[in-house]
Structures are given as C-alpha cells and as structure tokens.
Amino acid sequence: MTDMTLRRYLTASEQPANLIFLLEDIASACRVIATLVREGAFAGNLGSAGAVNVQGETQKTLDILANDAFERICSNSPRLAALVSEEVEEVTWLKEPEAGDYLLYFDPLDGSSNLDVNLSVGSIFAVMQVEKDGDRNVLHAGRRQLCAGYALYGPSTMLVLTDGTEVSGFTCQHGTGDFLLTHPKMQVPEETSEFAINTSRYRHWDASIRRYVDECVAGEEGPRGRSFNMRWTASMVAEIHRILTRGGVFLYPADRENRKAGGKLRLMYEANPMAMIIEQAGGAATTGLAPILDIAPTGPHQRVPVILGSKAEVARLIAYHETEKA
Numbered sequence: 001m002t003d004m005t006l007r008r009y010l011t012a013s014e015q016p017a018n019l020i021f022l023l024e025d026i027a028s029a030c031r032v033i034a035t036l037v038r039e040g041a042f043a044g045n046l047g048s049a050g051a052v053n054v055q056g057e058t059q060k061t062l063d064i065l066a067n068d069a070f071e072r073i074c075s076n077s078p079r080l081a082a083l084v085s086e087e088v089e090e091v092t093w094l095k096e097p098e099a100g101d102y103l104l105y106f107d108p109l110d111g112s113s114n115l116d117v118n119l120s121v122g123s124i125f126a127v128m129q130v131e132k133d134g135d136r137n138v139l140h141a142g143r144r145q146l147c148a149g150y151a152l153y154g155p156s157t158m159l160v161l162t163d164g165t166e167v168s169g170f171t172c173q174h175g176t177g178d179f180l181l182t183h184p185k186m187q188v189p190e191e192t193s194e195f196a197i198n199t200s201r202y203r204h205w206d207a208s209i210r211r212y213v214d215e216c217v218a219g220e221e222g223p224r225g226r227s228f229n230m231r232w233t234a235s236m237v238a239e240i241h242r243i244l245t246r247g248g249v250f251l252y253p254a255d256r257e258n259r260k261a262g263g264k265l266r267l268m269y270e271a272n273p274m275a276m277i278i279e280q281a282g283g284a285a286t287t288g289l290a291p292i293l294d295i296a297p298t299g300p301h302q303r304v305p306v307i308l309g310s311k312a313e314v315a316r317l318i319a320y321h322e323t324e325k326a
C-alpha cells in the first residue's frame with residue numbers, strides 16, 4: 001500500500017507554494033463534493049434547481065452545492081484571482097489580478113444527469129495564470145494550462161492530476177480522507193479496440209464519424225478486420241478515466257443538430273483539462289480538424305467538438321475528417 005499522500009507528492013514536485021495551496025484546496029473541495037454526492041438522497045439534494053420543497057423553500061441541486069464548495073474552499077488560496085465555472089455565467093473575480101495570479105476553470109459536477117440513477121459523476125478543473133498586472137482576460141488557449149485534473153466520484157473517490165510532466169492518480173482513503181498515490185504515471189495505451197460515443201445521435205453525424213463507427217461496428221468482416229467494443233456512461237470523467245486505464249477513444253463531435261452551438265462539451269473546463277491530461281498520458285485530443293489545446297477561445301462557456309484518447313484512433317479520425325473536407 002502506498003503512503004505517498006497528495007501533499008507529499010505536491011511538495012516533492014517543486015511547484016510554487018501558492019499553486020500547491022490551490023491544488024490542495026481543490027482536493028478539499030472534491031472531498032466535500034464526494035460526501036455531498038454520497039449523501040444526496042438523505043439531504044434531499046437530488047432534486048433539480050428551482051424545484052420547491054414542501055416548506056416552500058427552493059431546493060438546491062448538487063450542481064449548485066458543488067459549485068459553492070469549489071468557490072468557498074478555493075477562495076482560501078491567496079493568489080487565486082478568478083473562477084470560471086460551468087454553473088456561473090460571469091467570471092468571478094476574487095481580487096485585482098496581478099501577473100502570476102492563478103485562474104481556476106472548473107465544472108463542479110460533470111455528468112450530473114447520472115445522479116438520479118446513482119452512477120458515476122465527477123469534477124473537472126484546470127489552472128492558468130494571469131499574464132500581467134490588471135489583465136482581466138481569462139480566455140487563454142489550453143496550452144497555457146499549468147495543471148489540470150478531475151475527481152471521479154465512483155465506487156471510490158479518485159483525484160487524477162497532471163502538472164505538465166506526468167499524470168498521477170490518487171485514491172481517497174476512507175476514514176483519513178487522504179488522497180494516496182495509487183496510479184502513478186498513468187498512460188493511455190496507443191492502440192485500442194474500444195470506442196465511446198452517444199450512438200443515439202447517429203442520424204445527425206457527419207460522414208467522417210459515421211464512417212469511423214460503421215467500420216468499428218463491422219468488426220472482423222469490416223475494413224478494420226477486428227472486433228471493437230463500445231461503452232457510454234454519459235459521464236465524461238468516468239469515460240476519460242476508463243480510457244486512461246485501459247485505452248479507448250471518446251467522441252462528442254459537432255453534428256447537424258449541435259453544430260450551431262459549437263458542439264456539446266465546453267472548452268475551458270471540460271475539453272481543455274481533459275485534453276491536457278490525455279496528451280500528458282501519451283494520447284491525443286482534437287476537434288477533428290485542430291488540436292483542442294491550440295483553440296483560441298472566444299468565450300468562457302464556448303462549446304467545441306471533442307475527440308480524444310488512444311493516439312492511433314485519434315489519428316485515424318483526423319484523417320477521416322481531412323478526407324471529408326477535401
């Protein structure tokens with residue numbers, strides 16, 4: 001059994017103290033959210049926002065409670081200048097920004113439609129830095145992320161983190177609440193025979209996505225000459241965790257129905273952090289036409305097409321997109 005706690009790991013990493021404080025605050029928020037999720041039914045928190053309980057009070061959803069936990073706990077970090085949350089329309093400024101201050105992007109509870117059916121959900125986060133004193137711009141490309149990670153609230157609570165050198169997985173120990181390093185140097189296997197996509201959207205897909213999925217489904221008799229497996233948990237965090245563990249490819253493409261909105265998943269706190277993690281673990285992340293991490297953002301809640309996972313499959317999908325475009 002490992003005795004490497006998150007704190008020991010972070011202090012050995014030579015990151016600046018203020019970044020370590022922030023990452024520890026994020027871990028604390030995730031620990032609190034894990035409890036909120038586990039006890040949601042007892043506390044009557046599984047309802048939807050805006051619903052009114054029998055006392056006539058407005059019910060809070062776990063989405064909002066999880067956002068409150070991030071905001072409250074991470075505001076302890078002295079150099080945290082701003083929060084960009086899926087749950088909050090405007091950027092929340094905590095201080096006058098100075099060069100080197102941190103910007104935190106997060107989705108406090110991703111996949112929350114899984115809550116009602118007691119399946120895995122997660123939190124996703126990334127950290128960037130203020131460029132110069134007084135600069136209130138939070139729209140930086142994902143390449144500028146210093147750290148990215150997610151917490152997975154599954155059978156066990158895990159925190160998976162990259163600081164741009166490696167991807168490390170920590171499991172929350174029941175009782176002490178410590179995050180202990182259980183999955184060092186996580187790597188995405190280059191080849192895979194598993195894909196994840198919401199196939200109910202087949203009728204909306206572009207030719208490149210149809211071609212890829214059709215060829216996988218055709219199995220031994222098709223052009224790929226082998227069988228593929230499919231999974232869809234409707235929780236991006238659980239999906240990415242599976243891909244980090246045993247390989248695979250995840251797709252939420254732009255299609256005829258969602259293209260106007262840009263796709264489904266959000267760039268700043270879903271696609272970018274996951275793209276950094278997957279790239280650091282030896283995988284690849286693209287919109288189909290460009291690397292996710294190179295997108296110049298246009299808004300804090302911008303949506304983008306997402307394809308990420310094992311390198312060889314992502315390369316094949318890029319080639320199919322290029323053929324379709326030609």
Ligand code: AHM
Nearest residue numbers: 109110111112113198234235236237
């Ligand atoms: P959310 O941020 O509103 O929870 O939506 C994001 C989630 C992802 O976790 C998941 O990959 C996807 O939406 C599921 O979409 P679908 O409902 O099409 O299955």
Ligand code: MG
Nearest residue numbers: 107109110111
């Ligand atoms: Mg989300």
